[in-house]
Amino acid sequence: MSAKSKTPFDAQSLDKAQALDLLRQMWEIRFFEDRVYDLLGRNVIKGASHLYAGEEAIAVGAISVLDDDDLITSAHRGHGHCHARGASIATTEEAKQEHYNKMMAELCGRETGYCRGRGGSMHIADVEKGNLGATGIVGGNIPVAAGAALAQQMQDTGRVVLCFFGDGASQTGNFHEALNLAGLWQLPVIFIVENNLYGMSVPLENAAAKTAIADRACAYDMPGVVVDGMDVLAVREAVGGAVERARNGEGPSLIECQAYRWYGHSRSDPRAYRTKQEEAEWRSRDPIPNFAAWLVDSGLCTQGEIDALEEQVEDAIDEATEFALSSAMPPADEVEKFVYAPFQWTEADYAKERRLREACRQGGPGTRKVLYRQALQEAAREEMLRDPSVFIMGEDVGLYGGAYGATRGLFEEFGGERVRDTPISEATIGGAAVGAAMSGMRPVAEIMYVDFTPLAMDQIANQGAKNRYMFGGKTTVPMVIRTEGGAGRSIAAHHSQSLEALWTHFPGIYVVMPSTPFDAKGLLKAAIRDDNPVMFIEHKMLYGVQGCVPDEDYIIPFGVADVKRPGSDVTVVTYSRMVHRSLEAAEKLAEEGISVEVIDLRTLKPLDMETIAASVKKTGRVVGVTEAYKTGSFLSELAMRIQEEVFDWLDAPVVRVAAADVPVPMAETLEDAAIPNVEAIIAGIRQVLR
Numbered sequence: 156m157s158a159k160s161k162t163p164f165d166a167q168s169l170d171k172a173q174a175l176d177l178l179r180q181m182w183e184i185r186f187f188e189d190r191v192y193d194l195l196g197r198n199v200i201k202g203a204s205h206l207y208a209g210e211e212a213i214a215v216g217a218i219s220v221l222d223d224d225d226l227i228t229s230a231h232r233g234h235g236h237c238h239a240r241g242a243s244i245a246t247t248e249e250a251k252q253e254h255y256n257k258m259m260a261e262l263c264g265r266e267t268g269y270c271r272g273r274g275g276s277m278h279i280a281d282v283e284k285g286n287l288g289a290t291g292i293v294g295g296n297i298p299v300a301a302g303a304a305l306a307q308q309m310q311d312t313g314r315v316v317l318c319f320f321g322d323g324a325s326q327t328g329n330f331h332e333a334l335n336l337a338g339l340w341q342l343p344v345i346f347i348v349e350n351n352l353y354g355m356s357v358p359l360e361n362a363a364a365k366t367a368i369a370d371r372a373c374a375y376d377m378p379g380v381v382v383d384g385m386d387v388l389a390v391r392e393a394v395g396g397a398v399e400r401a402r403n404g405e406g407p408s409l410i411e412c413q414a415y416r417w418y419g420h421s422r423s424d425p426r427a428y429r430t431k432q433e434e435a436e437w438r439s440r441d442p443i444p445n446f447a448a449w450l451v452d453s454g455l456c457t458q459g460e461i462d463a464l465e466e467q468v469e470d471a472i473d474e475a476t477e478f479a480l481s482s483a484m485p486p487a488d489e490v491e492k493f494v495y496a497p498f499q500w501t502e503a504d505y506a507k508e509r510r511l512r513e514a515c516r517q518g519g520p521g522t523r524k525v526l527y528r529q530a531l532q533e534a535a536r537e538e539m540l541r542d543p544s545v546f547i548m549g550e551d552v553g554l555y556g557g558a559y560g561a562t563r564g565l566f567e568e569f570g571g572e573r574v575r576d577t578p579i580s581e582a583t584i585g586g587a588a589v590g591a592a593m594s595g596m597r598p599v600a601e602i603m604y605v606d607f608t609p610l611a612m613d614q615i616a617n618q619g620a621k622n623r624y625m626f627g628g629k630t631t632v633p634m635v636i637r638t639e640g641g642a643g644r645s646i647a648a649h650h651s652q653s654l655e656a657l658w659t660h661f662p663g664i665y666v667v668m669p670s671t672p673f674d675a676k677g678l679l680k681a682a683i684r685d686d687n688p689v690m691f692i693e694h695k696m697l698y699g700v701q702g703c704v705p706d707e708d709y710i711i712p713f714g715v716a717d718v719k720r721p722g723s724d725v726t727v728v729t730y731s732r733m734v735h736r737s738l739e740a741a742e743k744l745a746e747e748g749i750s751v752e753v754i755d756l757r758t759l760k761p762l763d764m765e766t767i768a769a770s771v772k773k774t775g776r777v778v779g780v781t782e783a784y785k786t787g788s789f790l791s792e793l794a795m796r797i798q799e800e801v802f803d804w805l806d807a808p809v810v811r812v813a814a815a816d817v818p819v820p821m822a823e824t825l826e827d828a829a830i831p832n833v834e835a836i837i838a839g840i841r842q843v844l845r
């Protein structure tokens with residue numbers, strides 16, 4: 156239990172100040188949204204805004220039962236959630252006004268906004284106050300909430316997470332995966348469905364086989380209730396009970412709040428799918444005047460007090476609008492600010508890595524031989540011993556030790572709490588890692604094959620990689636996604652790809668591809684310590700490869716390529732398994748007197764252009780080698796970067812040696828033909844030398 160935990164609520168326990176605060180917050184949201192509607196119409200606010208008017212009782216009622224350090228995650232219709240979270244925490248009038256100001260400024264894309272103009276309406280967040288942000292991907296916040304709740308459970312904080320989303324989001328895979336995980340692990344999370352009857356224009360009955368969303372809770376071992384979302388006290392009571400359950404360790408709940416949005420889906424929506432009569436009926440149940448009337452009827456306050464409050468709120472929203480419109484836009488030259496959390500590596504780290512790399516090349520005292528797989532196990536183990544916030548989750552990572560044995564022994568040493576087998580739910584593995592990473596943990600989440608990472612792409616790329624930027628640099632997402640790729644085991648097109656180019660494409664995530672035990676260990680340790688999301692891609696044919704690691708603790712700072720073989724006639728730039736084939740090719744060509752320099756990128760992002768450029772300036776000729784499909788491969792990017800930065804030193808066009816543009820086939824003859832072999836690399840080198 157949180158030290159500051161409030162007592163359970165029911166309608167009767169409200170005192171006058173609390174009751175008026177609920178009314179005030181609902182009004183603030185209503186006035187705020189009406190103002191936004193107006194500013195959108197005048198094109199002062201750009202982009203899309205999904206207004207919360209009509210649904211105020213849900214956010215205000217639900218958040219009113221939270222402690223100040225509890226968390227929320229929110230969706231595209233998120234102004235109400237952001238408002239209620241901030242307003243319920245702010246204690247002074249100045250703090251409240253600052254909150255409205257920052258919200259309005261964010262919607263207007265100003266530097267003074269909560270996200271410094273990077274997020275706007277759809278990504279409004281105040282991470283510092285426990286609002287983990289709004290997502291533009293319907294259902295995208297649900298796995299993140301499960302992860303944030305997992306972090307609370309693992310850290311024993313007593314905090315709970317409220318996760319808001321719509322009836323439309325309840326049809327997504329994220330909903331089912333995340334509720335299953337939350338039920339399975341009994342996480343302290345309350346899923347709040349805002350059922351406003353439509354997902355954009357489509358009525359719920361045309362989108363759901365069964366429209367009773369709350370009934371789905373029983374499938375996930377949690378209570379599910381339906382509540383009148385137009386009644387702030389009803390919402391408050393239902394959520395209050397669920398919060399108490401969650402705090403007591405009794406697990407998650409699903410609460411379906413039935414409500415209606417006053418405006419269209421967005422401002423441009425003509426609402427052709429709703430009748431005037433339906434709208435009028437719902438408007439007669441407006442949560443604000445009805446609650447105000449109840450306050451007067453029950454004798455808690457006078458009509459005069461209500462009228463004065465309404466006026467005060469209108470003034471506050473006027474002031475917020477003035478503040479926003481008089482604030483500066485974010486400076487254009489700061490467009491790249493906040494994409495990545497800054498590097499923490501020191502000069503000493505770089506120097507130590509160089510020294511140990513050299514020692515391992517010699518294989519002398521202070522080094523020992525391990526397999527690539529063992530190097531990964533050691534890295535995870537050492538980091539888990541060093542930092543209690545590091546934990547592992549994924550499919551079969553526990554007793555089984557991972558599909559390729561990279562987590563073997565860790566379950567036995569650290570137990571199921573820190574080495575967690577998950578359901579087969581890639582999206583939620585990714586999303587839970589995001590939520591946990593934003594809430595004080597350092598997850599190392601394994602996705603069994605890189606071929607499966609597209610199943611988690613939204614969670615890793617849209618949420619994990621972008622959250623820091625979208626939320627104005629106010630959060631970090633220190634998570635590692637460990638996965639493996641590549642061909643060589645005749646396991647065909649769904650288990651053999653090299654999909655790194657997908658991951659290098661997104662800003663906000665690093666991509667690491669080690670080729671040796673030394674690199675695997677040092678890079679994984681660095682990835683775990685890094686404050687950014689990292690896609691760590693191993694190669695299935697390298698787990699049994701032996702190499703030297705130092706006895707000393709070390710990390711490999713990102714963005715440092717390794718010249719695995721020096722040469723002077725041609726530069727081969729490669730990574731992962733192709734490093735070994737390129738070295739073989741170089742060895743053979745040396746017999747003919749051709750001197751090949753082989754650069755192992757180790758990290759594709761960040762890219763060590765300095766080492767590449769130095770080599771190109773020396774050789775004038777470059778061959779890129781990859782096991783990925785040629786079209787759209789990372790080599791294409793590499794070739795362009797070389798052209799942009801060292802074109803004048805090139806004596807020949809860059810040559811790409813890549814996989815054929817075919818789904819990786821099963822039969823050995825075909826699989827071998829599909830990816831570059833040593834002969835193909837030699838042919839590429841001869842081509843660039845012509």
Ligand SMILES: Cc1ncc(C[n+]2csc(CCOP(=O)(O)OP(=O)(O)O)c2C)c(N)n1
Nearest residue numbers: 232291292293321322323324351353354355
């Ligand atoms: C994954 C995804 N699919 C579609 C959309 C486009 N879209 C945005 S909101 C929305 C409707 C969502 O309905 P619901 O979850 O009920 O929330 P509501 O808008 O009713 O609050 C749609 C289809 C999107 N942003 N993300």
